[in-house]
Amino acid sequence: MRPSTGTILDKLAGYLLTPFDSLEVFLASIAGAITAFTDLRSRTGWLYLLTSFAIASVVYAVGRKRGAIEQNSLMRFLFPREIYGQRSAIADYKFVAIDLTVKSVLYTPLITVVSLLVYKAASGLVGGWPLWQSAAGVVAGSIAVPILAVLAADFALFFYHYLMHKVPILWYFHQPHHSAEVLTPLTVYRQHPVEDLLYGMVAGAISGMGATIYTIETGKVVTVPTIFEVNVVQFLFFAFAFQLRHSHVWLSYGPVLSRIFISPAQHQVHHSRDPRHWNKNFGFAFAFWDALFRSLYVPKAREVLSFGLNDTDPGDFLTVKKLYFLPFVKAARLFRAQARDVLSPILMRK
Numbered sequence: 492m493r494p495s496t497g498t499i500l501d502k503l504a505g506y507l508l509t510p511f512d513s514l515e516v517f518l519a520s521i522a523g524a525i526t527a528f529t530d531l532r533s534r535t536g537w538l539y540l541l542t543s544f545a546i547a548s549v550v551y552a553v554g555r556k557r558g559a560i561e562q563n564s565l566m567r568f569l570f571p572r573e574i575y576g577q578r579s580a581i582a583d584y585k586f587v588a589i590d591l592t593v594k595s596v597l598y599t600p601l602i603t604v605v606s607l608l609v610y611k612a613a614s615g616l617v618g619g620w621p622l623w624q625s626a627a628g629v630v631a632g633s634i635a636v637p638i639l640a641v642l643a644a645d646f647a648l649f650f651y652h653y654l655m656h657k658v659p660i661l662w663y664f665h666q667p668h669h670s671a672e673v674l675t676p677l678t679v680y681r682q683h684p685v686e687d688l689l690y691g692m693v694a695g696a697i698s699g700m701g702a703t704i705y706t707i708e709t710g711k712v713v714t715v716p717t718i719f720e721v722n723v724v725q726f727l728f729f730a731f732a733f734q735l736r737h738s739h740v741w742l743s744y745g746p747v748l749s750r751i752f753i754s755p756a757q758h759q760v761h762h763s764r765d766p767r768h769w770n771k772n773f774g775f776a777f778a779f780w781d782a783l784f785r786s787l788y789v790p791k792a793r794e795v796l797s798f799g800l801n802d803t804d805p806g807d808f809l810t811v812k813k814l815y816f817l818p819f820v821k822a823a824r825l826f827r828a829q830a831r832d833v834l835s836p837i838l839m840r841k
Contacts, residue, residue: 509600523591527680531721534679534729543676543734544569550740559793574739579672579799582809587680589811598684602691641724641776648775651693653784655686656770663821664689670808671737672799674762678737683818728776737762741793749789753778760788763796 554560735755771788781787
């Protein structure tokens with residue numbers, strides 16, 4: 492029996508009000524800037540930072556042996572003052588401290604609700620199609636299920652990232668992330684709330700759809716093995732050099748593996764200001780989506796990169812206020828300009 496509208500609305504309201512269930516829950520919600528490093532469900536969990544630092548230490552040792560790295564101190568190599576003390580990095584620290592503090596209270600519940608609605612609508616739309624019924628029957632009870640779930644989730648990440656670059660009005664909300672003039676592990680959190688909301692919608696629709704269809708047609712729940720209560724694929728991915736993606740440490744997977752997996756070097760290329768690198772390497776984990784969309788760039792050797800935006804003033808995104816509100820200003824200007832272009836010929840005919 493389908494739940495009543497009131498029941499659904501009550502459930503959605505419950506998600507929105509979850510941070511206010513109790514003082515304990517509220518305090519836990521506003522501790523996001525702390526749990527970002529203590530919780531292994533976070534991309535910057537302490538264990539992932541340690542493993543990335545360990546891998547960076549190997550890169551340093553190999554580079555020193557080959558004469559490719561000049562620093563005579565491992566700590567200076569890992570934490571160069573000119574990067575971690577740079578003005579863009581300082582803007583990151585301020586933004587992350589504020590954004591992660593309010594995120595769980597203000598807009599994560601909203602993202603959850605919107606994602607749930609989109610996910611339900613998408614899965615309901617195709618859940619009864621015969622094609623999906625046949626596919627669900629084929630993979631039922633198979634190891635293909637978690638693999639397909641991972642592929643669907645990764646494609647969702649790729650596609651949303653692709654859209655953020657290709658759709659002009661969406662690009663304004665992705666600019667804060669690309670405005671970073673230096674890359675540190677905290678740059679991963681330099682994301683506008685609107686971008687988080689859009690990702691939640693796309694991921695909820697694409698990655699959730701497959702799991703729902705599978706459950707509807709087979710009566711089984713998709714389960715994925717975990718490590719420390721974290722999805723095993725997610726755990727391994729974050730544990731292997733994920734933090735080096737937003738860093739100065741160049742780590743390439745070589746000409747073959749870089750066509751399967753996105754390396755830290757490839758993501759650094761994605762942030763490059765060089766026109767050769769624009770709109771390249773949108774992928775999160777897998778590189779073959781970029782190959783399909785002809786956006787894959789595999790560096791042949793180490794490249795000297797500069798980061799930031801070419802089409803904006805360098806000072807545009809150096810304050811928390813601008814990181815939050817300037818994208819809305821730019822989007823409003825674009826909307827007005829496009830509305831004027833559409834309405835002007837109509838008004839002139841009158």
